Amino acid sequence: MKTYDWIIIGAGITGAALAYELTKIGFSVLLLEQYQTPQNATRYSYGGISFWSATTAITKQLSTEGLTRHRILSEELNADTQFRELDLLMTIPVDINPETMAKSYQDVVIPPRLISIQEACELEPFLSPEAISGALTVKHGHVHPEKITQAYIQAMVNLGGEIQFGEFRELVTTSTKKCTGVKTNTNTFQSDNVVICAGGITRKLLKSMGIAAKIYFSHAEIIEIPSTDIQLHSLVSPANLQRFQQEAESTQIDELWDNPNHEIVSPILDAGVVQFLDGSLRIGQISRVLTNPQAEINSTASEQWLRESITNILPSLGNLPGTWHHCLVAFTQDKLPLIGAISEFSGLHIFSGFSSPFLFVPPLAVRFANFVSGQKDEIIKQMSPDR
Template identity: 55%
Template sequence: MQSYDWIVIGGGITGAALSYELAKQKFSVLLLEQHPSLQGATRFGYGGIAFWSGTTALTRRLCAEGIALHRTLSSELGASTEFRELDLILTIAAGEDPAAIAQSYSHFAIPPRLVSVAEACELEPLLNPDAIAGALTVKHGHISTTAMAAAYTQAFTRLGGTVQFDSAKALLRSDSRVTGVVGEANTYHSANTVVCAGAFSRSLLKAAGIPVRLYFTHAELLETPPVALQLRSLVMPADTRRFQLEADSSTAALDPLWDQPGHEPMPLILDPGAAQLLNGSIRMGQISRVLTDLNAPIDAVESEGKMRQNIGAVLPALESLSGTWHHCLIAFSSDRLPLIGALPHTAGIHLFSGFSNPLAIVPPLARRFASSALGQKDELLPDLSPDRFA
């Protein structure tokens, strides 16, 4: 019976990054991923790296470490993550006060610069000048989420790591310790298991009797095939409502609802924006819903109509582009910080999930986690421990 030092559940960006960093530290690692072709948030991510957005000493430091890693990561991994730095245009809706919106960003590590309607349209000619009162702009990192996950995974296997395509059905337990994972096809044994399964992490851990304050949104977007139309920048609303939706729907009072299907703690929100990948395809959206059922039905036709109308108001040329509606789940915590580290009361089980700003901080946190697994003390990880909500 083979046993690994670590089993990592979930082969998206978080799991791939963590597997690679653990293998770099000479641990034997099994990366357990359900799909040979990635699905979920890694497959449909916009790829933005908000390294400018730290608002505390902790997040500023992690963002600084993150962008420094991104700038050299393709070379380290031996494969391109498609990293680049672009102008981010944060649109201010007509009728809103640009100065007040700009002030709300003043506490960020690199506050975005307020520009006029004319300046915004010079930076991004596809903007509708009648739809905005101005904009904020700042340099923003960008990668391909699928390329980054693939680069990490390939580097992981070169280090001797093992990838197994199987669905994690349950955690294997012996008394008060997790000793592995029960899959669809096989049972896998390990000294330590870390869950990087995004939205599915909560239900997997709950089935093992391990409660966590981890939640998820149903995110909807449209994806076009490669098009000749060119976006010069990344476009998002300055008044992004997703983060407030996450905060409002993850209070302790609402927590019991998340273990029951069929609830919608808060109404949906729509943040109209768009990003173009290097291959020319555009991902635009997005609607975010808090539905407590992982498999909740969604009317794709109605959603697509809403997204096209709202995107078209800001970027008219995108409204009628041929594209396909997609849906994925995005995990988050109740305080916008990820849940990283050993879970209380049960040995051998760890969590690495709940990232609201994943691409900026996953690489440095994966590196820090792997170093701490060797016994090296880390000054930042205790602030991200899952037991901070206990």
């Protein structure tokens, strides 16, 4: 039986990018994915690249590296990731003072510009002027989530890497606490190293092995609308994003996550929309913090909530025919991913928990591949799961 250098669990953007970078360096790599048709967070993502929003030395460095990487990726991977820079329009609700909201963004590396209601409606003609007190705008990066992920996978395969589809069963370990492979519903694969890139199910996967990791997940909900004649001029999101505050609140008491059917905090809705180059739309986003990854969600009520919220801001979009979707989104306590060796088992690693995956995964996949090849990297060290 073949023994791989690396097996990667999960073929979303994290696993795909890491598989490519490890293969590119010369490792033998197997990428494992449960679904032939993706059901992960990458599949339902906006694909945004918020290179302007960095606030720390680490995130500024990685934002620069990420933007540089995106500008050459289509050529390197020999496939169009649909990378572009477009106007991000962040709406400010009528009950919030625009100047106060603008000040809350003063510490980011490229502060967004405050614009009036009239300017906002000139930038995005479909916007309802009655719904806002003003807006913030800044240039924002964007890729097509599935296209960049598939480009990474195909480039990995072209370099000799492999991908297999199967339902994950368990990690193969020895009595000496060494991880030596992965068992699926159809096969057992051997490797020197296993890295978990399983997004929202990472916590459950590790817990099944008795490993307590500070990685969490939310249930995200969107509406996907097929190609439409409506042509938006910008990517729209709220200036007062609630999701990061929700994530911070939900991780304050780690023990709450041990309750198998618990809603830790109330659900929130950040009303926004992105339009892809083919004219299709993704409208979102509801976030629920439910400790059961298989929790039942009332899709009818959720879709109504999403439609009412987007109608308030962009009335033309509210009744367009579309389909409600749901996925799990991984996050951590400090917005930085967990990257590196898991101390409980030698040969077991994690690369998960990205708050801005399309910005940070490409540069950190390069760094991780170089790090496990022997290069020193202080940034990777600071993202250790033992931090």
